[in-house]
Amino acid sequence: MTSKRKKLLGNLLVLVLLVLVAGTIWYRFNHRTDSWSSLKHEKTLKIGIDDTFVPMGFRDKHNKLVGYDVEMAQAACKKLGLKPEFQVIDWSMKETELNTHHIDAIWNGYTVTPERKQHVAFTNGYHRTGQVLLTRADSGVNKSEDMRGKHLGVQSGSSGVTLFQQDPKVLKQYLTSKPVQYDTFDKAINDVKVKRLGAVLIDEDYARYYLAHNQQTIPLKIVETTFPPDEMAVGVRKEDKTLRHKLNWAIAELRQDGTEQRLARKYFGKTD
The missing domain is CATH 3.40.190.10 (Periplasmic binding protein-like II)
Structure with missing residues (x-):
């Protein structure tokens, strides 16, 4: 067998394997069954x-x-x-x-x-549970309107982000910049403490547990919002x-x- 025919045969085998893999993936995602x-x-x-x-x-x-x-x-x-x-x-x-x-x-x-x-x-x-603002005790934020001119932190993919976009009258209308997105809430809370953020939009359960179980060298507080409960x-x-x-x-x-x-x-x- 010539090298050219060997190469052609090899390419055909690769193509067949790719077709089989693609077919398996297609079948799996179009014929899903109860697991x-x-x-x-x-x-x-x-x-x-x-x-x-x-x-x-x-x-x-x-x-x-x-x-x-x-x-x-x-x-x-x-x-x-x-x-x-x-x-x-x-x-x-x-x-x-x-x-x-x-x-x-x-x-x-x-x-x-x-x-x-x-x-x-x-x-x-x-x-x-509900969505609340977690902010520094000395931030001056006591209601959603007080977030004017301040930066808001959110967790990417969280329900808070969805509610923020769906009901702009609750909080979004008071912000002059897009929320800063974080992969975890704890990173956002740290930025609240050092005043990079005015507040973080967060689940009330998380906020209350955090305040109860973490020593507050920088006092924080919870501010209620009018978002519907989750x-x-x-x-x-x-x-x-x-x-x-x-x-x-x-x-x-x-x-x-x-x-x-x-x-x-x-x-x-x-x-x-």
């Missing part, structure tokens, strides 16, 4: 989290993963006979991580929004109807047996 049987066989549920999201999922001083949603997920998985496998993800890419099967669920203060419903299926809601739920792939049903059952059981209320007192100082 419950696979999850039960592997006895593992891969859960995507942001491990800096206090108090839903974060690292304690021993680097142990803790938080309200971490413990809720652990308790729910125990009822379902599954082992939770927490995977830290880029929060702005959470839906992509889910739909490419890198994770099986998003469970980390995940707020239900119309936009997100286009990409994932939500379980029943299990917790509600409802949190677990996000799964739309085809995973069985998993969604099972999680709804487990979440209801956790409310019934008092686990949810106990964790709410532990992390929020209140019951939901």
Whole structure:
């Protein structure tokens, strides 16, 4: 066989392999099936989290993963006979991580929004919280209007960003510049402390836990807003109807047996 024919044959083999790979990917994403049987066989549920999201999922001083949603997920998985496998993800890419099967669920203060419903299926809601401004005690910010001429921090991909854009009369109308986006809330809070930001738009649960569990060398305060409260739920792939049903059952059981209320007192100082 001549070198020219060998090269041609090699190119044909590469082309065939590419077609097979492309066909497999196309089939997988256009013929998606319920993965419950696979999850039960592997006895593992891969859960995507942001491990800096206090108090839903974060690292304690021993680097142990803790938080309200971490413990809720652990308790729910125990009822379902599954082992939770927490995977830290880029929060702005959470839906992509889910739909490419890198994770099986998003469970980390995940707020239900119309936009997100286009990409994932939500379980029943299990917790509600609001959006507030966290600012320095001496900032002069006591209401949304006081953010005139000041910089606002937000977390990329957060529900706060969505609400900020959807309802500009609450806060956006008072700003003269676009919000500064951060990959984590703690970085934004640091910039509030050093006056790079006037405030950060943040979940109330996070803000209250942060103030209660961090020594305030620079005093901070919470300023209420008129954004509607967020409802949190677990996000799964739309085809995973069985998993969604099972999680709804487990979440209801956790409310019934008092686990949810106990964790709410532990992390929020209140019951939901």
